[in-house]
Amino acid sequence: MRFILSTGSLYNYSIDRVFALAAEAGFDGIEVLIDHRWDTRQSDYLRHLMESHSLPIPALHSPFSRNCSGWGETEYGAIARTAELADELGAQVVVHHLPMRFGYAFLQAAGRNLLLPNPFDSGRQYATWLSEGYAALQTSTDVLLCIENLPAVRFLGRRVNPARWNAHSRATLDDITRFPHLTLDTTHLGTWGLDPLEAYDRWGQRVKHVHLSNFDGSEHRRPEDGSLRLGALLSRMAADGYSYSISLELQPDALEAGAPDSRIVDLLRGSLYFCRKAVG
Numbered sequence: 001m002r003f004i005l006s007t008g009s010l011y012n013y014s015i016d017r018v019f020a021l022a023a024e025a026g027f028d029g030i031e032v033l034i035d036h037r038w039d040t041r042q043s044d045y046l047r048h049l050m051e052s053h054s055l056p057i058p059a060l061h062s063p064f065s066r067n068c069s070g071w072g073e074t075e076y077g078a079i080a081r082t083a084e085l086a087d088e089l090g091a092q093v094v095v096h097h098l099p100m101r102f103g104y105a106f107l108q109a110a111g112r113n114l115l116l117p118n119p120f121d122s123g124r125q126y127a128t129w130l131s132e133g134y135a136a137l138q139t140s141t142d143v144l145l146c147i148e149n150l151p152a153v154r155f156l157g158r159r160v161n162p163a164r165w166n167a168h169s170r171a172t173l174d175d176i177t178r179f180p181h182l183t184l185d186t187t188h189l190g191t192w193g194l195d196p197l198e199a200y201d202r203w204g205q206r207v208k209h210v211h212l213s214n215f216d217g218s219e220h221r222r223p224e225d226g227s228l229r230l231g232a233l234l235s236r237m238a239a240d241g242y243s244y245s246i247s248l249e250l251q252p253d254a255l256e257a258g259a260p261d262s263r264i265v266d267l268l269r270g271s272l273y274f275c276r277k278a279v280g
Contacts, residue, residue: 002245003275004029009250019053025268031059031247043088058245060086062096075126086143093144093209095183098163099123146209148183152191168192173202183209190215190228197233211249220251224274234278
C-alpha cells in the first residue's frame with residue numbers, strides 16, 4: 001500500500017512545486033491529473049520530475065475537462081492517450097470518470113458542486129464506447145483502467161445523479177461493478193450519505209485505486225477532518241493486504257493553498273500520519 005498525493009490537490013500550483021511539497025512531506029509517489037498544461041502530459045518532463053524528486057508516478061488521471069486540446073479530443077480518445085503515457089512512465093493505473101447522463105457544466109461554490117444542465121451535450125458516445133470498445137483497450141495494455149464513482153451535484157437545491165452506473169444509494173452500489181477495475185472515491189460517496197467502508201466491502205478486489213478525502217458538507221477535506229470513517233476503511237484495507245496506491249485528492253483550500261509552504265507541508269504530514277497510523 002502506497003500513499004501518494006494527487007496534483008489536483010493543489011491544481012493552482014505548478015506540478016513541480018507539488019512534487020517538491022509531497023517529497024518533503026514524505027509521500028510515496030504522485031498521481032498526476034492531466035489538464036490543459038503540457039507539463040502534465042509530456043513524458044520526458046514527468047520523468048525529470050520523478051528523478052529530481054525521487055518520487056514515482058503510480059497513477060495518472062485522464063482529463064475530465066474537454067479543454068485539453070491535442071489529447072484525444074474525446075473522452076475515450078483521452079483515456080487511450082493517457083494509457084500510452086502511463087505505459088511510458090511505468091504507471092500502474094489510469095483513473096477516469098463515468099459517462100454523464102446528460103450534458104452539464106459544473107460550477108463550484110462554497111465547497112459544493114452546482115450543476116448547470118446543457119441539453120445539447122451528453123455522454124452517449126462515451127457510454128457506447130465503454131460498452132463496446134473499453135474491453136479491447138484494457139486487453140491491449142498492462143495499465144489498469146480504473147473508473148471512478150462520482151458525487152452528487154446540486155440543482156435547484158436537490159441532489160442530482162449526473163452519471164450513468166453511478167453509486168448514488170445503497171441500492172445502486174453494485175451498478176458500477178460492471179467494470180473490472182474501480183477507483184473508490186470516498187468524498188464522492190459521502191455526498192450521497194454512503195459509507196466508503198460498505199462500498200469497499202461490496203466492490204472487493206475490483207478496487208485498484210482510491211481517492212481518499214473526507215466530507216463535512218464540503219468535499220475533499222483532509223482525511224482526519226470530516227464525518228467519514230476513513231480510519232476504519234484504511235485499517236480494513238490493510239488487513240485485506242491491499243497492495244495498490246491510495247491517493248490523497250484534496251481541495252486546495254483544505255491545504256490552505258497560498259499559505260507558506262511550511263504550513264502546507266505540516267498539513268500534508270498530519271494527513272499522512274493519520275493514514276499510516278490507521279494501517280498500523
